[in-house]
Amino acid sequence: MVTRWIGAAGLRRSWQSHALLLLPIALILVITVADLRTPEDIHLGPALVIAPALTPSFAGPRATALVGALAVAAQVLIAVFHGGLTTANHIVQTVTLAVLSVIVVVYSAVRERRRAQLAQVRTVAEAAQHVLMWPLPEYIGPLRIASLYLAAEDEAQIGGDLYAATRCDGAVRVLIGDVRGKGLSAIGEAALVLGAFRESAHRNVALPQLAASLEQSVQRYGAELETPEEMGERFVTALLIEIPDEDPLTRMTSAGHPPPLLLSPGHAVTVPSVHPAPPLGVPSADGAEHTLDVFSFEPGDTLLLYTDGVVEARDAQGRFYPLAERVAQWTDAAPESLMHHIRRDLLAHVGGRLGDDAALIALHRTPTVHRRHHHAILGHGATHA
Numbered sequence: 234m235v236t237r238w239i240g241a242a243g244l245r246r247s248w249q250s251h252a253l254l255l256l257p258i259a260l261i262l263v264i265t266v267a268d269l270r271t272p273e274d275i276h277l278g279p280a281l282v283i284a285p286a287l288t289p290s291f292a293g294p295r296a297t298a299l300v301g302a303l304a305v306a307a308q309v310l311i312a313v314f315h316g317g318l319t320t321a322n323h324i325v326q327t328v329t330l331a332v333l334s335v336i337v338v339v340y341s342a343v344r345e346r347r348r349a350q351l352a353q354v355r356t357v358a359e360a361a362q363h364v365l366m367w368p369l370p371e372y373i374g375p376l377r378i379a380s381l382y383l384a385a386e387d388e389a390q391i392g393g394d395l396y397a398a399t400r401c402d403g404a405v406r407v408l409i410g411d412v413r414g415k416g417l418s419a420i421g422e423a424a425l426v427l428g429a430f431r432e433s434a435h436r437n438v439a440l441p442q443l444a445a446s447l448e449q450s451v452q453r454y455g456a457e458l459e460t461p462e463e464m465g466e467r468f469v470t471a472l473l474i475e476i477p478d479e480d481p482l483t484r485m486t487s488a489g490h491p492p493p494l495l496l497s498p499g500h501a502v503t504v505p506s507v508h509p510a511p512p513l514g515v516p517s518a519d520g521a522e523h524t525l526d527v528f529s530f531e532p533g534d535t536l537l538l539y540t541d542g543v544v545e546a547r548d549a550q551g552r553f554y555p556l557a558e559r560v561a562q563w564t565d566a567a568p569e570s571l572m573h574h575i576r577r578d579l580l581a582h583v584g585g586r587l588g589d590d591a592a593l594i595a596l597h598r599t600p601t602v603h604r605r606h607h608h609a610i611l612g613h614g615a616t617h618a
Contacts, residue, residue, distance in 0.1 A: 257284035301334025379568030468514035542591035
């Protein structure tokens, strides 16, 4: 079905290119007829260069060469009826048009080759990104999940934000985090944290110990790769959540990450109490350990996890995006619909372009445990901009 859709999209683009090709051809025809009908001292032939110059915007070098040849032929026809081919004015116009057409064809060929190279690079990059960040399922345990990832880097699909989910002893463990920085430079640390979570999440340890394990991995990475200029600048905020299948009491540990929002039917939005430790990679001044917080997550509720790129997104007047206020109107929406509303509203708030990566996960608790994902562990696979 996907192949059929891609094929249909390709045919549609091809049809549009052929339809647009009629525009420069019609332009050549109109200019030629107009020139032939005007007095000989009025020269419209130089305007023929518009046709080949316009063609590369929607067609390749072959079509551009065809239009250029038609334009030169039209100039020759005009010369035959207006003084002959041997007049100096017509010779100069014909030669100039031919040279300009060749230049435009060369430009079109170079542009087409660079476009193909860029498409290949993007394909390889997207494949690597999907190998690194596995997609989240629609259902896992008692949860229905939807996610959204908006990368700040142009043409990027992922950046420094990360998330993952796994089944563990009758519960679902979820990680959401934010690496300092954005774009491709932050992907290495995001991969490190995801790998450490995937390795440690199945061990029968409490969330504070799991957070401590992630902390050790980040510190080892920082000690090996941190430059003197980056001393103390590498860190990751993270939020770990454990949601039992049968018990509404949900456990949470934060390492400098924003607390989640709990959406209940009837437009109720609450913020569970959280006692965050410093971000991963930042030593605690007093040596305090990570704290375990507990709150009630009932069937029918939706837990919204997000990174600071969402709540720190600013509009033209410098105002932050009021996430809690905005989602209050969508507390009854399904997770996929909620992500759609937030994406549209957030991009409208910032004028279409984010200054930092932004990620969200909506976890809707259903009365039913979905067994088919019990042995899967999954990571970033958001709905992209």
